[in-house]
Amino acid sequence: MFALLKGKVIVDTVDVEVLEGAQAALPCDLRTSHPNDTVQLILWIKEGLHTPLYSYDYRELLGGRPKETKPDARSTLSRRTSFKKDRIPVALLIDRAQPADAGLYRCRVDFIFSPTINRKVNLTVIVPPKKVQVRWLSRNSSLLLANSPVVGPFLEATQPTLICTSDDGWPPPSVLWYENGELLDDSDTVDYRRGISENELNLMPLKRTDLGRELTCVSANTNKVESATNSVIIDMTLRIMGVKVVDVGTIWAGDEATAFCRIWGSRPAPNVLWWLGSQMLPPTHTEVEVGNDNVTISSLIFVPDAKDDGAMLICQATNELLPDQAVQDSTILSVNYAPLVTIQLGKSLDPQKIKEGDDIYFECSADAKPPVSSVIWKHNLHGISRGVPKSPTITWVVRRISEQGSSAVRPDSRSWFTLTLSSLRNPPPHPTIAVY
CATH class of the missing domain: 2.60.40.10 (Immunoglobulins)
Structure with a gap:
């Protein structure tokens, strides 16, 4: 599409994207509707600058070749330009593109017979995001930065909020949440003035099964390079679900006896106390089993007396992060x-x-x-x-x-x-x- 205006032709703008540090090629179509016309002058001008960046003049031949000049020799942008004339269309090349190079460029082409053509190129220099930041908060907590892959711990039934932010890319990138490769949330917002993109993920009330969920924030503004990602893992504080003292069977006074207590559901591992009647006994050994049930096995080695026959042996478990919850089980000793x-x-x-x-x-x-x-x-x-x-x-x-x-x-x-x-x-x- 183009229009003729006072002897000049204005053509629709072409969009060009280039990664920061790469070479940008700004095309310029030299074709004209006049069959016998020839180009006289090509000028490259960046909007906002008064001096052309590059001039290719067929009117002044040097050694049989058109004269090439860079009118603004002090411009670092001008010094990084060159003219690629052996390609169709011809193009102005900009080496080591920088964010400041972005903007609207105009290629002015003068002919012998045809009106002057002005072809516009909008150059976008893409700065891919290098990092994304995750912050989180829960009920009654302030906004915390995720300095490690783990966020939390959260209590069951709470609704945590995870906020992913990207502030070092341009144009401001999209910020999306994924889980297991599936899109979870695409409701990102962009503050163009500050160049910040954010996505606030509000989770549903957490269940025990949410422990260990891995959520990934992906920030990208181009498919030419790898996206910036940040994955976090949900940590939870889980209440004790049950305590069971394994029947110790018949034991003899004066002989060592061993009792076992199985506690499941607690995260972190529970603190365990044993009681023989009203006497507190420290556990001999406590071991946490690896698995999804958060099982802890506590053992107690003790020497019963005859008076302990019929006494109650109690295993009591508490979660240090849930001090109001104490769960216990007991067994009646049979001492010979x-x-x-x-x-x-x-x-x-x-x-x-x-x-x-x-x-x-x-x-x-x-x-x-x-x-x-x-x-x-x-x-x-x-x-x-x-x-x-x-x-x-x-x-x-x-x-x-x-x-x-x-x-x-x-x-x-x-x-x-x-x-x-x-x-x-x-x-x-x-x-x-x-x-x-």
Whole structure:
């Protein structure tokens, strides 16, 4: 398309794009409608400059060749120009294009017969974005710069906002969000005055499955070079979903026992405390399993006492970032223990009033788990009675005692013990018991 105006032809503008630092070629069509016409003069002028950048004059031949001049020798732009006349159309070449070179250029062509033609070229020098910046915010937080690939941590059900910004490209690039190669958000905005492009991505309420999502911001203003990208990974704080104490089975008093507790769902890994009744016990070892369930295994090595039979063993887990949440599980211990034996004179007897010839009896109590299955009474280490206990208290009767018969009495059960009585004439206030 062109128009004739006062002996000049104005042609539609041609758009040319070039990367910063590359060579730009501004075309100029020398064709005319007059069949026998020839070019007399070609001038290249940049809009806003008063002096032409380049002149190719057929009217002044030097050695049979047109005269080439750069009228503005002080211009760095002019010094980087050259004329490419052996191509169709001919072109003005600009080496090492710079952002300041961008603008509207005019190629003026004078003929012998035809009107002067002015062909316009709009040059855009593309400065590709080199980096993109991601900032993020969540509820009750300020805008934070993503200095690492990880953003967060965020709580479940929160709606984070990710803002991607590009400010070092020209023309201002598009800024898009992608996930797994699929376009996620293309609602970018451009501030041409400041040369800044932004895209604000508002995520839906987060679920546990959003942990580890990788979102990529892509900034580009040309397909001639690689786009600038920045990928971020969603980190989350996750509540504890469950705690389970593994049944420790039957254990023995005095022997080491190991208990295990499985905690799942917590991120970061939970803090674990063990309680045996009201006594706090630090865990022996805590290990985090690798996987999607955020599983932590805590173990406790402890030595139970007989009194711990029936006690509650508690595993309690807390997430340090969610201090209001404490989750626990418990198990009732079943502790086996050897017989705990006590022996004494019958409750109705007064040791101070016992004399030779009296009948006396002893009471033996044996507490054991499993229960005592047999009892043997010994006198001076010789078995004198054997029986199967029918109640927790076992009684042994001695008829018509004598001073010569006073010595050691021992009821034996599956746990062994010895009871020694002193002379009946000088009985101690309490019997002496040795338990083995």
